[in-house]
Amino acid sequence: ILNVEQSPQSLHVQEGDSTNFTCSFPSSNFYALHWYRWETAKSPEALFVMTLNGDEKKKGRISATLNTKEGYSYLYIKGSQPEDSATYLCAFKGGSEKLVFGKGTKLTVNP
Amino acid sequence: GAGVSQSPSNKVTEKGKDVELRCDPISGHTALYWYRQSLGQGLEFLIYFQGNSAPDKSGLPSDRFSAERTGGSVSTLTIQRTQQEDSAVYLCASSLWSSGMGETQYFGPGTRLLVL
Numbered sequence: 001i002l003n004v005e006q007s008p009q010s011l012h013v014q015e016g017d018s019t020n021f022t023c024s025f026p027s028s029n030f031y032a033l034h035w036y037r038w039e040t041a042k043s044p045e046a047l048f049v050m051t052l053n054g055d056e057k058k059k060g061r062i063s064a065t066l067n068t069k070e071g072y073s074y075l076y077i078k079g080s081q082p083e084d085s086a087t088y089l090c091a092f093k094g095g096s097e098k099l100v101f102g103k104g105t106k107l108t109v110n111p
Numbered sequence: 112g113a114g115v116s117q118s119p120s121n122k123v124t125e126k127g128k129d130v131e132l133r134c135d136p137i138s139g140h141t142a143l144y145w146y147r148q149s150l151g152q153g154l155e156f157l158i159y160f161q162g163n164s165a166p167d168k169s170g171l172p173s174d175r176f177s178a179e180r181t182g183g184s185v186s187t188l189t190i191q192r193t194q195q196e197d198s199a200v201y202l203c204a205s206s207l208w209s210s211g212m213g214e215t216q217y218f219g220p221g222t223r224l225l226v227l
Contacts (some may be wrong), residue, residue, distance in 0.1 A: 004153070032213055044202070044218040051213050058173065089154065097167060098144065098156035099216060 006102035013080050014110050020076045023090035027071035032093040039086045045096040067072045080109040115219035117203050123225045125154050132188045132222045134164040136205030193226045
């Protein structure tokens with residue numbers, strides 16, 4: 001059974017703080033690692049798809065790194081804003097078409 | 112352009128009834144996926160379509176669950192004789208192609224199903 005773990009489960013930060021979360025996944029049979037942002041009552045929004053060891057991707061104040069050899073990815077948010085409040089999901093793609101998701105990190109940014 | 116749409120957005124049903132959930136993928140996307148999130152759980156894969164065929168149905172939890180896709184477009188997920196443990200958010204996603212390491216799956220807003 002594939003196991004994708006995210007930590008922490010939830011996080012409360014103040015506006016302006018920088019923060020980061022972790023996703024750990026199997027280091028074998030790796031194809032891709034996806035990050036999504038999911039706000040309540042909305043569609044999960046694709047942030048990044050990462051495929052190469054050492055990949056770093058950036059979108060505005062959000063960035064992510066990937067280590068496929070040790071099986072982890074970090075998501076960083078610089079200068080958090082209240083609108084960043086959401087659940088951040090990572091998903092592992094191995095040899096099949098399905099994505100295997102972690103349970104997510106719920107971020108709350110207080111003004 | 113239009114994203115993935117799902118209907119209904121919310122559904123309340125009584126135990127034992129059948130329900131149908133609909134997904135309209137992004138136009139031109141050949142691959143379509145169904146996932147669900149039960150309370151306290153992560154998103155769980157149910158079934159994947161490439162065109163109208165379903166090469167991977169491994170995530171369907173029981174034979175009460177079935178899905179079809181017609182015309183390479185719309186898909187319906189049917190749950191027969193619903194049980195309370197079927198209560199969940201059912202999400203549909205589509206992607207341009209199914210193969211390829213870096214293909215993004217685009218999600219709809221989900222159907223929130225509550226079985227009383």
